Amino acid sequence: MSTLSAKERIIYQIYPKSFKDSNGDGIGDLKGITAKLKYLKQLGINTIWLNPIYVSPQIDNGYDVADYYQIDEKLGTMADFDELVAKAHALGLDIILDFVMNHTSDQHPWFQAALKDKDSEFRNCYLWHQGKNGGPPNNWGSFFGGSVWQKDPLDSNNYYFHLFAKEMPDLNWAEPKVQVEMLKIAKFWLEHGVDGFRLDAFIHIAKADFEQDMLAKSAEPQIAEMFYANLPQVQVYLKEFIAQLHQIKPDIFILGEAASADIDLAVDYTTPKKESCDTVVTFRYFAEDKSQVESDLPQIGQPVKLDILGFRSNMLEWQKRLEGVSYPTLYWSNHDMPRILSRFAPKKESKACAKMLATLMYLQRGIACIYYGEELGMRSQTLGTVADFEDPQIVDFAKQAKQKGWRDGEILRKASQAHKMAARLPLPFDTTAYAGFSNVQPWKWSKEKNVASIAEQMSDPDSVLNFYRQILQLKQKPVFIEGRFILENTSSELYVYRRVIDEHKQVLVICNLSEHEKSYPCGAFTKVLLSQNAKVSAAQAKLAPYGSLILQK
Numbered sequence: 001m002s003t004l005s006a007k008e009r010i011i012y013q014i015y016p017k018s019f020k021d022s023n024g025d026g027i028g029d030l031k032g033i034t035a036k037l038k039y040l041k042q043l044g045i046n047t048i049w050l051n052p053i054y055v056s057p058q059i060d061n062g063y064d065v066a067d068y069y070q071i072d073e074k075l076g077t078m079a080d081f082d083e084l085v086a087k088a089h090a091l092g093l094d095i096i097l098d099f100v101m102n103h104t105s106d107q108h109p110w111f112q113a114a115l116k117d118k119d120s121e122f123r124n125c126y127l128w129h130q131g132k133n134g135g136p137p138n139n140w141g142s143f144f145g146g147s148v149w150q151k152d153p154l155d156s157n158n159y160y161f162h163l164f165a166k167e168m169p170d171l172n173w174a175e176p177k178v179q180v181e182m183l184k185i186a187k188f189w190l191e192h193g194v195d196g197f198r199l200d201a202f203i204h205i206a207k208a209d210f211e212q213d214m215l216a217k218s219a220e221p222q223i224a225e226m227f228y229a230n231l232p233q234v235q236v237y238l239k240e241f242i243a244q245l246h247q248i249k250p251d252i253f254i255l256g257e258a259a260s261a262d263i264d265l266a267v268d269y270t271t272p273k274k275e276s277c278d279t280v281v282t283f284r285y286f287a288e289d290k291s292q293v294e295s296d297l298p299q300i301g302q303p304v305k306l307d308i309l310g311f312r313s314n315m316l317e318w319q320k321r322l323e324g325v326s327y328p329t330l331y332w333s334n335h336d337m338p339r340i341l342s343r344f345a346p347k348k349e350s351k352a353c354a355k356m357l358a359t360l361m362y363l364q365r366g367i368a369c370i371y372y373g374e375e376l377g378m379r380s381q382t383l384g385t386v387a388d389f390e391d392p393q394i395v396d397f398a399k400q401a402k403q404k405g406w407r408d409g410e411i412l413r414k415a416s417q418a419h420k421m422a423a424r425l426p427l428p429f430d431t432t433a434y435a436g437f438s439n440v441q442p443w444k445w446s447k448e449k450n451v452a453s454i455a456e457q458m459s460d461p462d463s464v465l466n467f468y469r470q471i472l473q474l475k476q477k478p479v480f481i482e483g484r485f486i487l488e489n490t491s492s493e494l495y496v497y498r499r500v501i502d503e504h505k506q507v508l509v510i511c512n513l514s515e516h517e518k519s520y521p522c523g524a525f526t527k528v529l530l531s532q533n534a535k536v537s538a539a540q541a542k543l544a545p546y547g548s549l550i551l552q553k
């Protein structure tokens with residue numbers, strides 16, 4: 001039984017296909033993860049979140065689940081999974097699984113039955129609606145482009161609903177069978193020893209009335225979050241579900257993916273404790289600076305910089321409003337967005353930025369969640385072809401950019417800085433041909449030079465990896481777990497905060513977000529806990545570009 005409380009969790013997110021290949025097929029797998037558990041232990045994390053590992057046609061890299069009770073054969077077997085859990089637990093590492101509850105794959109037996117027979121008992125497990133004026137029921141758009149509606153092969157004026165790919169039909173949570181089955185799946189994995197779940201896309205499990213169009217001038221399908229995200233009924237389903245999970249396993253850890261949740265919803269989704277998520281991941285921290293975006297091209301292929309001013313105020317709001325409520329998730333990157341260094345750091349300053357950003361983010365109040373490779377300072381890497389993105393929206397972007405005169409290289413470079421796929425490349429273990437990830441060409445690969453490998457960074461005291469280890473050691477100290485958070489009122493080039501238990505037990509964290517030298521009066525905080533490109537003299541902290549400093553009195 002896990003003894004970790006939510007506030008002590010330090011999570012490492014593994015994208016299984018890209019972590020470590022053990023059987024020479026170019027695809028990362030469970031045995032690969034098991035082989036590297038000691039590396040993760042030494043890093044200082046205590047919880048591993050695995051992106052989906054279930055049987056899947058891989059239309060959306062595993063988020064299209066065809067069988068929730070089996071491991072995808074490309075990733076291993078159930079015996080491999082049991083071994084991974086046992087060995088992780090022996091090292092004091094918990095395992096949480098991605099739990100895909102909004103949709104299944106179209107290859108799932110329920111959908112196959114529903115598709116072939118209108119009277120199937122599984123028909124009502126999905127969402128169907130009659131078309132309107134010879135077209136789909138409404139103008140709502142899918143997150144993956146086009147309409148949320150796809151024709152029912154049994155009836156040309158009938159449609160099924162899919163918020164993501166058309167091969168990922170949404171489940172109907174109003175149908176009791178769906179709720180019962182989801183609980184059964186969760187119970188199955190809890191019996192296999194998992195310590196919790198990351199609830200995928202749970203904010204979408206309730207939808208509004210399908211008769212209602214989005215108001216729009218254009219005839220194109222419209223993203224319609226007000227009708228399919230964060231509806232009040234989501235909370236009813238969620239609380240019932242989590243309350244039941246707690247009955248099965250009282251100390252289960254739940255991380256909810258709530259991409260568009262604002263702070264009020266985050267409070268709702270994390271209280272009361274027994275029937276809520278322990279923490280939610282919001283995408284709202286990351287305010288975007290779209291000044292470089294060309295308005296006549298689709299945004300999906302264009303890099304968007306982090307807007308520091310917006311980030312500061314969003315982060316502050318989440319820090320303060322969740323005090324006494326729950327712990328925010330602290331993260332910079334995940335598999336759905338470009339890696340943070342590609343959004344923020346000039347290439348030549350990558351190393352300093354990686355260290356400074358780790359200092360800034362993870363010592364705040366909350367649950368650290370590190371995306372694999374981030375501990376090495378990985379950036380998004382440039383993909384070699386448009387097809388590598390596996391996204392029709394990028395094909396469209398490339399076509400339009402080309403018409404505007406962009407060169408192929410520029411299209412690939414820009415799209416790689418903007419798109420999630422370029423953030424999902426293999427982890428480099430050493431300097432051999434495929435970086436020790438595999439001995440054959442990996443499933444996704446870039447010719448662009450990756451960051452220094454784990455082997456190289458292990459033996460370099462100044463490496464990003466060794467810096468992450470020090471940060472995560474500090475993170476385990478009471479002041480960084482319990483301390484109140486106070487953000488100092490500085491210029492936006494600095495991010496300075498205190499973590500405070502009382503007058504005597506407090507720390508000061510100073511980060512320079514700019515390319516200029518900066519100084520900051522640090523008063524009685526003179527004892528250096530950790531520094532990079534920074535020093536203290538005469539009660540002044542002096543920071544080189546992107547330097548950072550952690551001080552105590």
Ligand code: NOJ
Nearest residue numbers: 060063164200201335336
């Ligand atoms: C959120 C996941 O993080 C993303 O990768 C996926 O495409 C959607 N949910 C659909 O499951």
